[in-house]
Amino acid sequence: MTKKVLKFGGTSVGTIERIQHVARIVKKEYEAGNQIITVVSAMSGKTNELINLSREISKNFSKRELDVLLSSGEQVTSSLLAGALIEMNIKAKTFLNWQIPILTEGDHNNSRIINSSTEKINKFLDQGVVVIPGFQGISKNGDITTIGRGGSDATAVAMAKIFNADSCEIYTDVDGVFSTDPNKIPVAKKIDQISYDEMLELSSLGAKVMQPSAVQTAMMYDVPLEVKSTFTDRRGTKIFDKQNIDYTKSVTGVAYSKDDAKITLIGVEDKPGVAANIFEPLNKVQINVDMVIQSVAANNKTTDITFTIKRGDLLKTLEILNNNKKIKYKNIIHNDKVAKVSIVGAGMVSTPGVTYKMFQGLAEINVNILAISTSEIKLSVIIKEENILNAVKKLHTIFDLD
């Protein structure tokens, strides 16, 4: 018998009608003879509504109590979905995290699932559909903890791993993972299959179909994923180990992020610990540094360090750098109108000339490259923000993705 974990996100369960639609999907899968564990998010907008209530009380609302508050959102969806299934004559039952229990460790608002008991659920799987609120768990102290925004994906992957499910299907409001943003680039194509690490590069670069840490967990435990739409019958995107993927193309997708800013420190003393001294105070105030490029200066005694951050963090970052007594540099320059475009593909490493082809393509449309960063399956460049859509279109075309 096939065991499936089906996860439904916030927009998929955003109204009673949608919950009833989800119940029909679950019913169909169950009546096809599968054992079903369903994981649900809070109805769309609900989590923000609860967070706003807490903020009216305090900007620094107790993290323990925030977890008690937020976990109620998925509890509501679970009971409504189980009720909708029962109304369709399918036996179903909500298992709250403490009833299972699903164990977490780590801080409130940011914990990780480390294990789950299987006894009660395995017993019920032969009788009906299991419904579990995602995004939460129970600490070893017996407190409710939540596992961060988008954490229902992580719950689904953890359940798929712990219950040794044959598949983990992430139902969402898009058809799957696309070769680039289909809202901006109409020739974007749905990708049928993709490896975990390509998915990670694409998701962290803006294709927010799945929560990156959930993809990471799936990769670590080799849990096969499928991202598909709640609202159409189309095939989704299968995500699994790259060894099992037959690559015909060197590049799988083109990702981009906007609202970036670039800072360059010129003439930094070139000695051990300099980079740490620069980034440690930024890390302390949770400014996320994305690309970092260091090049050796001509005189061999100083170096230039370039990095990118979100545009909204620019002023704060400059202030911190200016007040940082630990580092010395000659000059600081910044550009707050930049963007990043990346080509991603597990086939890149085995295909010569991908780098050249990318640079050549950008040159043909007169796009100047401000910085470059590469990894095994990704090549990112920083360009002026005004060029971003043209660059994405060009790269999408020259790598045969249209």
Next chain:
Amino acid sequence: MTKKVLKFGGTSVGTIERIQHVARIVKKEYEAGNQIITVVSAMSGKTNELINLSREISKNFSKRELDVLLSSGEQVTSSLLAGALIEMNIKAKTFLNWQIPILTEGDHNNSRIINSSTEKINKFLDQGVVVIPGFQGISKNGDITTIGRGGSDATAVAMAKIFNADSCEIYTDVDGVFSTDPNKIPVAKKIDQISYDEMLELSSLGAKVMQPSAVQTAMMYDVPLEVKSTFTDRRGTKIFDKQNIDYTKSVTGVAYSKDDAKITLIGVEDKPGVAANIFEPLNKVQINVDMVIQSVAANNKTTDITFTIKRGDLLKTLEILNNNKKIKYKNIIHNDKVAKVSIVGAGMVSTPGVTYKMFQGLAEINVNILAISTSEIKLSVIIKEENILNAVKKLHTIFDLD
């Protein structure tokens, strides 16, 4: 050290501002050196909102899942109140029912609290304020159960009993228990102290300040209650054993209910089991029968049975009576424009002439009595609905309650 249970109803916690106001009340009581267990309802309107969601899915929504759904309402209030206390530098913690646990028995949607562990709460009471969601508990199967509308009162009384609290204070949106409805009869006066059974008669007769079954539990275990307003500093109404009340008046209050209907079966066969045959089918469809009066007919072979029901149940009741083959009667008459007025007082039994005084008073204002029913501490009459306010005013005056 004094141990107090403080319960706050739905309107008292209906907005974030009100929750903050409640937190200030709790803080004051805590800083006065009391140990505090707080029990809260769902924010006003929330429970109905959740019930409506479930009804969109099914008119016959799973009772187990309804309990999962509804219990989230008090969970939200609890976390917000605990967060508001922490923001005011008071250590506070939500204890969800499964964390304590509070044990219930009986059906879903209608269970009873039978016990609660005390260990975790007693441990925390020395450190800070305990906040508990009312209206719910955990069955011996480990399911969430709820204890019926208004059940937060029952939670408060149960906690007061189990933790041997010195007082149980029910904070609500009125100043306390009144001698009659203050919204309709401006001369109504707040009652300073009242016995449990008078309170029961008054609350079940329309003074809906506290849930009757919670008052019953308090009476059974001699838990001293106080009903008071969240929104004023005025003294409330203390409710305790009548032995400790010094009665100066024979009548404590005048209650009334509207929207009643009266049915009389004339010429019913006078033999054992007749009343049961009449009322059993009504009970089956949950039609609540209030007063029942049986009088022996002149010929000693038949009897007349009069009873009252809610007006909305009249058509259904008549239909059931007409289709009931088990009983024989000559005629059936009904009046759908009646109301009930009652005088309540533990001092009545020791005061001669109360009955006469009531009938005399009603006669003076030309109010005809359609039926009479008495108990040890209550005297109820059925009258035409149009006379109800005049009757209540007159009785309030002649029993020195103005």
